[in-house]
Amino acid sequence: MPTTVREVRAKAGEEPITMLTAYDAVTAELVDEQGIDVILVGDSVGNTKLGYDSTLPVTVDQMATATEAVVRATEDALVVADMPFLSYGHDETKSVENAGRMLKEAGAHAVKLESGPHTVELTETMTQLGIPVMAHLGLTPQRVNQLGYARQGTTQEAAEEMLELARAHEEAGAFSLVLEHVPANVAADVTGAVDIPTIGIGAGPDCDGQVLVVDDAVGLSDWTPSFVEEFGNVREAMTDAIGAYRDAVESGEFPAEEHSHVEGDLDTLY
Ligand code: KIV
Numbered sequence: 001m002p003t004t005v006r007e008v009r010a011k012a013g014e015e016p017i018t019m020l021t022a023y024d025a026v027t028a029e030l031v032d033e034q035g036i037d038v039i040l041v042g043d044s045v046g047n048t049k050l051g052y053d054s055t056l057p058v059t060v061d062q063m064a065t066a067t068e069a070v071v072r073a074t075e076d077a078l079v080v081a082d083m084p085f086l087s088y089g090h091d092e093t094k095s096v097e098n099a100g101r102m103l104k105e106a107g108a109h110a111v112k113l114e115s116g117p118h119t120v121e122l123t124e125t126m127t128q129l130g131i132p133v134m135a136h137l138g139l140t141p142q143r144v145n146q147l148g149y150a151r152q153g154t155t156q157e158a159a160e161e162m163l164e165l166a167r168a169h170e171e172a173g174a175f176s177l178v179l180e181h182v183p184a185n186v187a188a189d190v191t192g193a194v195d196i197p198t199i200g201i202g203a204g205p206d207c208d209g210q211v212l213v214v215d216d217a218v219g220l221s222d223w224t225p226s227f228v229e230e231f232g233n234v235r236e237a238m239t240d241a242i243g244a245y246r247d248a249v250e251s252g253e254f255p256a257e258e259h260s261h262v263e264g265d266l267d268t269l270y
Helices: 005-010 025-033 060-073 092-104 117-129 141-147 156-172 184-193 234-251
Strands: 017-021 038-041 078-082 110-114 133-138 176-180 198-201 209-212
Touching: 005 078, 005 176, 025 038, 025 060, 038 060, 038 209, 060 078, 060 092, 092 110, 092 117, 110 117, 110 141, 117 133, 117 156, 133 156, 156 176, 156 184, 176 184, 184 198
Parallel strands: 017 038, 017 209, 038 078, 078 110, 110 133, 133 176, 176 198, 198 209
Antiparallel strands: none
16 A cells, blocks of 8 residues: 555654655656655656756646656555646646646646645645645745745745745645755754644755655766755766667677577578
8 A cells, every 4th residue: 555645744753754756667666665755756857857947847747647657656655746837826726627637647646836825725725625735835946937946944034934834834734845945944943833744855854854856866967956965876877888888889799699589490581
C-alpha cells in the first residue's frame, strides 16, 4: 500500500520526512526503492527536462503525462503532482478540474499549490472535495517575474506574513507545507507554529522533512543553488559513458561479435 497523506502528516515532529522530485518512471522506481516517503512530480520538470528557463510554460497536460509515468513506477511513496502556473487560483471550477485530473487520470495522491492569500479558500475547497493539498510558501518559482529567485521571509513583516499564511493553510486543510529558500530561523518558527509537517528546501534543518530536485541531489544538473548538496555525480558518469560509446562506434569496437547474431541459413541472400 502506498504511503498516505495521513501517514505523512503523522510524521510531523516524530521522524524526518524524505521527499524528492521525479518526472519519469525510471527515476521514480529508483527513488521509491530507496524508501523515500514522498515523490513530488514538480513543475521543475520545465527546467530539468523540458529545457525551459522557468516553470512558467509547463502545462497541465505535461504535468499529467509526467505524473502518470511516476505513478506507474511507484509502489510505496506518496505521489504529489505540482499544479503548474495559472492552472489554479483564478477560477475555482477550472482549478478543481485541473487538480482533479491529477488524481482521476494520472493517479496522484495529492497536489501541490504554490500558495498565497489567494489559495486559502481554494485549499479548503479542494480538501473538502477529497483532493489533498500540499501548500508551498517562501520562494515560489511561479512568481519569478515578481520575486526573482531570492530568499523570502527576510524581514520581520515578511516572516510574520509567512507564518500567518502557514496557519491559514493549515486551517484550510493542507496536509503539509513546503518552505522554499527561507531563513532557517523563520522556517523553525513556522514549523513550531503549525501541526502539519513542514518540508524544507533551502530552509534549514528544523523543518519536519527535506525535499530536493532529484537532478540536483544526484549531481545531474549543470548548476545548483547554494543550499543543495550533490550526493552523486551522474552528469560526469553520463558524459563519460556517452563519450565512450561515441569512441567505440567510431573505432569500430562496437558492436563486437557478442553483440551480433548471425542466422546460419541466411548466409547468401543473393
Ligand atoms: O517543482 C519543484 O520541484 C518544487 C520543489 C522545489 C519543492 O516545487
